[in-house]
Amino acid sequence: MAILDLEGIEKRFGGLKVIDGVTLEVDDGEILAVVGPNGAGKSTILKLIVGLEQPTRGSIRFQGRDITHLPTHRVRHLGIAMVEQTPRPFPTMTVLENVAVGALFGSPDTRTGEEAALAAGEEMLAFVGLADRRDDHIDNLNLHEQRFLELARALAGRPRLLLLDEVMAGLNESELRSSIDLVRTIRDELGITVIWIEHVMGAVVELAERVVVLDFGRIIADGTPHTVMRDPHVIEAYLGAAEGIVDA
Amino acid sequence: MTASILDGIVLGLQFGLLATGLTLMYGLGGILNLAYGQMAVVSAIVTVSIMEAGLPVVPAAAIGIAVGALLGFVLDQTVFRPLYSLRGEARVLLSLLLSLGVALMIDGFLNWLFPLKGLSLFIGGGAIDVFGEPMRRGSLLASGITIVAMGGLVAFFRFTTLGRAVRSVIEDEEGARLVGIDPRKMLRLILLLSGGIAGLVALTRSMVAPVDVTAGFGITVFALIVTVVGGLGSITGALAAGIILGVINAIAASAIGTFMSLVILLVAAAVTILVRPAGLLGVKE
Ligand SMILES: Nc1ncnc2c1ncn2[C@@H]1O[C@H](COP(=O)(O)OP(=O)(O)OP(=O)(O)O)[C@@H](O)[C@H]1O
Ligand SMILES: [Mg+2]
Numbered sequence: 001m002a003i004l005d006l007e008g009i010e011k012r013f014g015g016l017k018v019i020d021g022v023t024l025e026v027d028d029g030e031i032l033a034v035v036g037p038n039g040a041g042k043s044t045i046l047k048l049i050v051g052l053e054q055p056t057r058g059s060i061r062f063q064g065r066d067i068t069h070l071p072t073h074r075v076r077h078l079g080i081a082m083v084e085q086t087p088r089p090f091p092t093m094t095v096l097e098n099v100a101v102g103a104l105f106g107s108p109d110t111r112t113g114e115e116a117a118l119a120a121g122e123e124m125l126a127f128v129g130l131a132d133r134r135d136d137h138i139d140n141l142n143l144h145e146q147r148f149l150e151l152a153r154a155l156a157g158r159p160r161l162l163l164l165d166e167v168m169a170g171l172n173e174s175e176l177r178s179s180i181d182l183v184r185t186i187r188d189e190l191g192i193t194v195i196w197i198e199h200v201m202g203a204v205v206e207l208a209e210r211v212v213v214l215d216f217g218r219i220i221a222d223g224t225p226h227t228v229m230r231d232p233h234v235i236e237a238y239l240g241a242a243e244g245i246v247d248a
Numbered sequence: 249m250t251a252s253i254l255d256g257i258v259l260g261l262q263f264g265l266l267a268t269g270l271t272l273m274y275g276l277g278g279i280l281n282l283a284y285g286q287m288a289v290v291s292a293i294v295t296v297s298i299m300e301a302g303l304p305v306v307p308a309a310a311i312g313i314a315v316g317a318l319l320g321f322v323l324d325q326t327v328f329r330p331l332y333s334l335r336g337e338a339r340v341l342l343s344l345l346l347s348l349g350v351a352l353m354i355d356g357f358l359n360w361l362f363p364l365k366g367l368s369l370f371i372g373g374g375a376i377d378v379f380g381e382p383m384r385r386g387s388l389l390a391s392g393i394t395i396v397a398m399g400g401l402v403a404f405f406r407f408t409t410l411g412r413a414v415r416s417v418i419e420d421e422e423g424a425r426l427v428g429i430d431p432r433k434m435l436r437l438i439l440l441l442s443g444g445i446a447g448l449v450a451l452t453r454s455m456v457a458p459v460d461v462t463a464g465f466g467i468t469v470f471a472l473i474v475t476v477v478g479g480l481g482s483i484t485g486a487l488a489a490g491i492i493l494g495v496i497n498a499i500a501a502s503a504i505g506t507f508m509s510l511v512i513l514l515v516a517a518a519v520t521i522l523v524r525p526a527g528l529l530g531v532k533e
Binding site: 050052071072073074076077081082084088090091092093097100101102104105106107114117118153154157 | 408409410412413415416419420422423425426427428429430431
């Protein structure tokens, strides 16, 4: 069953057509990787889904419900959370306080009290392995830890769909390993569907069940990692962008 | 000298508290509310009217503060509505125009309906010595109430998740929306809160000096200077700037004269901005 349905999505910035007719169904419980050259429109698609940008054409349905023009906080309440490429925890709050804000506001249930929010926050910190950093200031966290903090904050509202924008960029080998494991656990144990933009091809091949390739705002391939990587259109798109496809 | 400094601290505490409302409205919603002083005056006039009708001072003051908060809420729902479809500079500029209109209207009505009215909450009893200087009981009580209110405000923003949510919108609005916070709701809360703060400050002010129907713009100007010096969007900055400027104001008033004290404050504000463009503790762009 489809949890997310994009239908004929188009997005223009002024005269520039950045997304050019994207239709995509995402199944409940799958891990879908979105790949493509720089500027292909990957981040824009995620922003359109969560309502940070408005499509100029087309519609978006989540669990059968039209969310095309909903404001971002409403989309979040319905169950879609996003982690952006550059971590942006709230700078004046501790690790736990950051996650507690997500727990209190991330779900539609506004009766979640102060204590319940902190408890949910602790639970999610334990889940991502940051429990012992709860009282740390975020300046003391490295990039990898900040990404995990953002994951905990995103998960704290109990979303059904998680959107990840290049959350593995800039990580070392072991950090990459633990990130791949964590995303898999998020799907397996919490049952959350994951749409995941990635440049690290090794990770894509290992973790994704399905890969969508975007180029100039269009989907040029859609399938299992191995079939997609062998697709001549994909190879051409990547060569055209002067970027090796097998770089990991 | 000690006497001026103490007077300055009393005044500065009050304007520090007052400026937090202004700074929050700006930091959160890009609203520069020029009707802020009038909101305070409305609270004062409501309070004095209720007292004249025979109610004791405490319930009258409570109603006065509640009316201030309600006024903030009503502004959010009516006059300020067109603002929310605008972003950035356009919103700030339109908020100046709209709130100026509101201020003039409130001033007009108050002058017409209650031409000579003013609130003075006189606290009886003799003076009390503080650092060897006699201080009026009214000043001390006003300062006490103000400090308690400041403490409550700081605790709200520091220790409650709702308060942190308000801060998160000031720090990163897009990030806040992504975690499920509705910035409009937070702004509504802040307009309500700042209306209440304006009311409270009008009442404590009236324990030191009368607050009459014409006081609105004077209050706004002083609060605006404090806000700019403290750094737009910074609560602790507003509190610190309030106390510093209050002392400067009192010293200038006693050394040169009240007629020049506002000019001296403006100079102090201008110097601060030249040295630190974001204000003492302003949110960095
Ligand atoms: N707000 C905007 N205004 C104008 N153009 C934009 C805006 N946002 C994105 N674009 C353009 O849209 C195109 C797609 O951008 P997008 O960020 O979605 O690419 P991407 O696939 O995520 O690339 P990358 O791999 O570099 O992150 C780019 O050409 C970009 O310059
Ligand atoms: Mg991108």
